[in-house]
Amino acid sequence: MKNVLTIAGSDSCGGAGIQADLKTFSALGTYGMSAITAVTAQNTTGVFMVKELDVETVAAQINCIYDDIEVHAVKIGMVSSSEIIETIGRCLMEKGARNIVVDPVMVSKSKYKLLRPEACAALVKVLLPLADVVTPNIPEAEELIKGSIGTVEDMKQAAREIYDMGPKNVIIKGGHLAGDAVDVLYDGRRMVLFEGPRIATRNTHGTGCTFSSAIAAYLARGYAMKEAVGAAKEYITTAIAHSLALGRGAGPTHHFYSLYKKAGLIHE
Ligand SMILES: Nc1ncnc2c1ncn2[C@@H]1O[C@H](COP(=O)(O)OP(=O)(O)O)[C@@H](O)[C@H]1O
Numbered sequence: 001m002k003n004v005l006t007i008a009g010s011d012s013c014g015g016a017g018i019q020a021d022l023k024t025f026s027a028l029g030t031y032g033m034s035a036i037t038a039v040t041a042q043n044t045t046g047v048f049m050v051k052e053l054d055v056e057t058v059a060a061q062i063n064c065i066y067d068d069i070e071v072h073a074v075k076i077g078m079v080s081s082s083e084i085i086e087t088i089g090r091c092l093m094e095k096g097a098r099n100i101v102v103d104p105v106m107v108s109k110s111k112y113k114l115l116r117p118e119a120c121a122a123l124v125k126v127l128l129p130l131a132d133v134v135t136p137n138i139p140e141a142e143e144l145i146k147g148s149i150g151t152v153e154d155m156k157q158a159a160r161e162i163y164d165m166g167p168k169n170v171i172i173k174g175g176h177l178a179g180d181a182v183d184v185l186y187d188g189r190r191m192v193l194f195e196g197p198r199i200a201t202r203n204t205h206g207t208g209c210t211f212s213s214a215i216a217a218y219l220a221r222g223y224a225m226k227e228a229v230g231a232a233k234e235y236i237t238t239a240i241a242h243s244l245a246l247g248r249g250a251g252p253t254h255h256f257y258s259l260y261k262k263a264g265l266i267h268e
């Protein structure tokens with residue numbers, strides 16, 4: 001069994017954040033662990049409250065996991081303040097963490113700011129250089145490069161610019177553009193495109209969390225980066241295709257569809 005850690009925010013409605021990450025880790029046959037950075041009160045219609053944890057609590061969660069259990073990959077999601085970002089950076093360096101996936105969460109689909117504006121610089125300075133891969137969506141990539149992205153060519157250029165900020169690989173996710181759902185992976189030498197059909201649904205709460213956690217799970221299982229991203233793309237496409245129309249807003253992805261289908265529990 002491979003063990004994967006998520007360092008992220010809790011989403012009370014279970015569609016994004018820590019909850020999406022742990023479901024993804026389980027569905028992909030890995031053992032999931034968590035260090036919570038903030039507790040959010042949210043549902044499919046929006047984020048209603050955010051309570052950041054203090055840095056001692058964040059550090060203690062990370063340290064006690066690394067002191068006891070082998071961590072084969074770690075995914076970092078919502079980290080709202082510079083202090084928490086710096087603490088995570090320090091802990092991961094001290095513990096020699098490997099297979100680090102950074103999802104630079106900034107704003108929720110429901111338009112709530114999950115990263116304090118002044119913490120963006122710390123994210124770039126501390127987390128990007130530690131990342132084996134960073135996975136911005138289009139608005140996050142635009143914020144990082146301070147420019148606008150409207151085409152796949154723009155995504156490639158953004159990937160080059162973000163690569164220069166220090167991560168070993170960059171994926172720009174195309175979920176926010178029109179047309180097919182195209183993601184671009186850049187490793188400093190080659191640009192690889194992952195193309196999936198765009199699924200017509202409003203139920204995309206937690207897609208970015210699910211995708212980055214799937215990459216972490218596959219890296220933990222020993223996949224090379226390109227193969228991990230390809231497998232994660234298949235996973236997220238299936239999870240969106242069978243997403244759940246829960247609540248009055250954007251419903252969540254379905255993590256157990258592939259497993260249930262294989263077990264003969266789903267008949268279509
Ligand atoms: N409607 C959709 N149909 C198919 N794939 C999608 C759709 N929306 C997003 N994706 C894919 O889901 C993954 C997460 O992307 P995105 O939604 O852009 O991230 P985020 O949740 O961070 O905004 C990417 O692989 C993207 O291409």
Ligand SMILES: Cc1ncc(COP(=O)(O)O)c(N)n1
Pocket residue numbers: 008009010011016017018040077078105107108109110114204205206207208209
């Ligand atoms: C705790 C937490 N982490 C991340 C997201 C982003 O997910 P989305 O962009 O789908 O709203 C979220 N809404 N909540």
